[in-house]
Amino acid sequence: MSADRTCIIFYLLSAVLYFIHNGNSQEGIFNAKHADHCFPSEFLESLSMSMKITKAGFHRDLLYSVEWGKVDHDVKALLVQKMPSGVYMDEYQLETLKHDTGLEVLLDSKVDLEAPEYLSSGFTALVFLSGKHEATVPVHGRYHRPSNSSQKWVTVEIEPPRLLLRSDQCVLPHHEATEAPCTVRNHSICSWLEIRRLEDTGPVSLEIPVGDSSMTLCVCVGTVLTAALSCVFLLRSIWRHGTF
Amino acid sequence: MDVRVCGMFSAAVLFRLVLLCVGVYQDQNLQLKYTDVDYHVFTDASRFITQGESPYRRSTFRYTPVLALMLTPNVLLTAHFGKLLFCGCDLLSGWLLLRLLALRGTSRGSALVCCGLWLLNPLPAGVSTRGNAESVLAALVLSTLLCLECRRLAAAALLFGLSVHMKIYPLTYALPIALSLAEAPSRERGLVPNLVRLFNRDLLLFAAVSGSVFMALNGTFYCIYGWDFLHESYLYHVTRRDIRHNFSPYFYMLYLTAEGSGTGSGIWSGIWSGIWSGSWSGIWSGSWSGSLALVLFVPQLLLVLLSSLAFRSDRPFCCFLHTAVFVSFNKVCTSQYFLWYLCLLPLVVPRLTLGRRRGLALLLLWIVGQALWLSPAYSLEFEGRNSFTLVWMAGLLFLLINSFILGQIIGHYRPIEAQRKKTD
Numbered sequence: 001m002s003a004d005r006t007c008i009i010f011y012l013l014s015a016v017l018y019f020i021h022n023g024n025s026q027e028g029i030f031n032a033k034h035a036d037h038c039f040p041s042e043f044l045e046s047l048s049m050s051m052k053i054t055k056a057g058f059h060r061d062l063l064y065s066v067e068w069g070k071v072d073h074d075v076k077a078l079l080v081q082k083m084p085s086g087v088y089m090d091e092y093q094l095e096t097l098k099h100d101t102g103l104e105v106l107l108d109s110k111v112d113l114e115a116p117e118y119l120s121s122g123f124t125a126l127v128f129l130s131g132k133h134e135a136t137v138p139v140h141g142r143y144h145r146p147s148n149s150s151q152k153w154v155t156v157e158i159e160p161p162r163l164l165l166r167s168d169q170c171v172l173p174h175h176e177a178t179e180a181p182c183t184v185r186n187h188s189i190c191s192w193l194e195i196r197r198l199e200d201t202g203p204v205s206l207e208i209p210v211g212d213s214s215m216t217l218c219v220c221v222g223t224v225l226t227a228a229l230s231c232v233f234l235l236r237s238i239w240r241h242g243t244f
Numbered sequence: 245m246d247v248r249v250c251g252m253f254s255a256a257v258l259f260r261l262v263l264l265c266v267g268v269y270q271d272q273n274l275q276l277k278y279t280d281v282d283y284h285v286f287t288d289a290s291r292f293i294t295q296g297e298s299p300y301r302r303s304t305f306r307y308t309p310v311l312a313l314m315l316t317p318n319v320l321l322t323a324h325f326g327k328l329l330f331c332g333c334d335l336l337s338g339w340l341l342l343r344l345l346a347l348r349g350t351s352r353g354s355a356l357v358c359c360g361l362w363l364l365n366p367l368p369a370g371v372s373t374r375g376n377a378e379s380v381l382a383a384l385v386l387s388t389l390l391c392l393e394c395r396r397l398a399a400a401a402l403l404f405g406l407s408v409h410m411k412i413y414p415l416t417y418a419l420p421i422a423l424s425l426a427e428a429p430s431r432e433r434g435l436v437p438n439l440v441r442l443f444n445r446d447l448l449l450f451a452a453v454s455g456s457v458f459m460a461l462n463g464t465f466y467c468i469y470g471w472d473f474l475h476e477s478y479l480y481h482v483t484r485r486d487i488r489h490n491f492s493p494y495f496y497m498l499y500l501t502a503e504g505s506g507t508g509s510g511i512w513s514g515i516w517s518g519i520w521s522g523s524w525s526g527i528w529s530g531s532w533s534g535s536l537a538l539v540l541f542v543p544q545l546l547l548v549l550l551s552s553l554a555f556r557s558d559r560p561f562c563c564f565l566h567t568a569v570f571v572s573f574n575k576v577c578t579s580q581y582f583l584w585y586l587c588l589l590p591l592v593v594p595r596l597t598l599g600r601r602r603g604l605a606l607l608l609l610w611i612v613g614q615a616l617w618l619s620p621a622y623s624l625e626f627e628g629r630n631s632f633t634l635v636w637m638a639g640l641l642f643l644l645i646n647s648f649i650l651g652q653i654i655g656h657y658r659p660i661e662a663q664r665k666k667t668d
Contacts, residue, residue, distance in 0.1 A: 057628040092284065113304060115446055116487060118503065143487055146500050152630040168397035209630035216500045217634060218538070223497045226640045227573065230647035234569065237651040242554020243659065 037070045038170035053204040058141040073169040079130040079161040085120045086156035087139045104128035104184035117142040128184050146211035153207040160201045164192035256363035260331040263373040283375025290315040300472040306480050308410050316444050330372040333379040340364040340386035341590045347393045350594040358590035382587035401450045405457030416566045419575050423556035491577035495644040497635035526566050544573045558659040564588035572646040597656045613645035
């Protein structure tokens with residue numbers, strides 16, 4: 001009798017354990033299915049991203065465009081753009097654009113608006129595309145070191161951004177997720193799916209004029225002479241016409 | 245009140261209102277904004293003050309907290325309050341010019357024409373309606389000069405202390421003011437008694453009141469905001485080496501020699517950073533560019549000293565000359581700086597014997613000089629052409645043009661002392 005009871009308890013325990021285990025793995029399967037359902041492979045095939053740079057000179061616009069096929073839930077995209085030290089973004093201009101055009105860009109550090117390139121460091125900009133497929137982000141070139149060769153321009157390369165996706169309707173499994181702020185207000189961190197198999201759009205580059213340091217001596221001499229000439233001319237005028 | 249005066253001021257008010265409306269429309273509908281970035285800097289700094297924080301949390305706010313305090317209604321009432329205040333200061337400056345010209349013996353008719361040079365001039369109207377604070381300082385400087393003409397020394401000293409607190413350049417006016425307040429040296433006594441006589445009661449009173457106002461304001465703000473206040477309000481402007489293109493003739497030279505001393509100024513920081521980077525060329529270029537920065541002060545210093553001595557009898561002309569020289573030979577020069585001496589030009593014009601055609605030709609020359617600079621600067625910044633050499637040469641040409649125009653003004657000016665001697 002006691003053996004039967006032990007057997008029943010044993011079977012009950014193993015059944016419970018089995019259901020718990022199975023339930024978990026079913027949940028796991030459920031999650032994976034849900035993620036697949038969230039971003040199925042046809043959807044991932046239909047993804048495309050392009051990046052262009054427009055305008056000329058020191059003030060440029062970065063045009064981002066992310067396209068995807070039809071899907072029955074909302075998709076939020078996030079572009080993680082690493083910027084080199086040769087350019088900067090104006091956080092105050094971005095703030096104004098957020099009010100005017102709804103552009104959502106978050107900078108990861110305080111960017112000096114006036115420092116030259118050799119005294120600045122790169123930073124990362126997070127461009128949020130909530131429901132939109134395009135964004136135009138203004139960037140500005142910094143002054144670079146004058147060149148000692150006959151190079152008149154310096155090329156600054158901006159690598160293509162990383163594309164992250166998430167949706168409010170599904171939860172991503174943790175081992176596949178990248179952590180990043182949920183929205184531009186940076187109140188909370190969410191899990192995003194990083195899309196790695198995108199066609200490489202290649203970096204964009206901008207050319208920034210630089211001074212010619214081979215002319216340094218000529219410029220210094222010319223400037224000092226002109227300033228001295230003007231100064232002497234004015235001193236002479238004041239001496240002649242002033243009352244002492 | 246005179247009908248003509250009313251008419252002039254009404255036209256000035258209308259002109260500014262039209263520009264304000266254009267500004268509002270342009271800001272709302274076009275990509276290129278009418279309002280200057282500085283106005284947003286002031287508003288942001290005022291917002292920090294209303295929240296009980298330091299206005300220097302706003303980066304690039306390099307002014308006195310008094311300005312941010314004055315503009316707190318921008319946050320509390322309407323965003324356009326600041327622009328209306330600056331336009332009001334414009335009109336106040338016009339009225340002060342009228343009073344000053346009357347005191348200096350100019351006829352009503354010519355005084356009105358000279359005021360029109362300020363009130364109906366698109367440059368100051370544009371600058372104020374764009375939200376730059378230059379007209380506040382113009383009003384302060386003109387009221388200082390008016391109080392000095394009326395011999396109200398305490399009021400003049402108070403306004404002078406406030407002006408120097410707001411911007412450093414009126415400090416150069418201390419020399420002509422001191423020389424005009426001091427007693428004339430007499431040949432009979434020796435050097436030391438003459439020097440003692442220089443410091444008479446008027447001069448000591450002026451120095452004491454303006455010094456106390458300046459120290460009181462600086463002390464208060466230093467206690468509240470600490471080192472940030474001193475650095476952003478004053479030290480930044482003195483040590484500033486902006487290598488980006490601007491009207492200054494020294495811009496390209498400073499850009500090419502900028503590295504080595506980093507953003508520091510002076511010989512010692514240059515040498516120190518050279519030693520730190522471990523290179524002889526670093527030390528050499530550091531000390532070189534450091535001493536270069538010091539050398540660049542010499543023309544400004546010499547011209548300011550000599551013009552103070554030469555024209556001490558005519559304070560407004562002396563101040564005009566000081567500011568024109570200071571701006572032309574400064575390491576950084578933007579178009580806002582022109583307003584610093586433009587507000588004093590109406591006081592100088594009645595005594596010029598230039599003749600209308602010559603005057604207009606000089607004005608045209610000045611505008612052409614600016615245009616010759618703006619053209620390569622535009623293609624550098626917005627089209628990416630490497631026109632650095634052209635910008636440099638245009639900067640030098642602009643300096644030569646400014647010096648020529650100033651030389652013409654000095655050569656054709658009848659100082660007020662000559663007038664007095666004639667009537668005596």
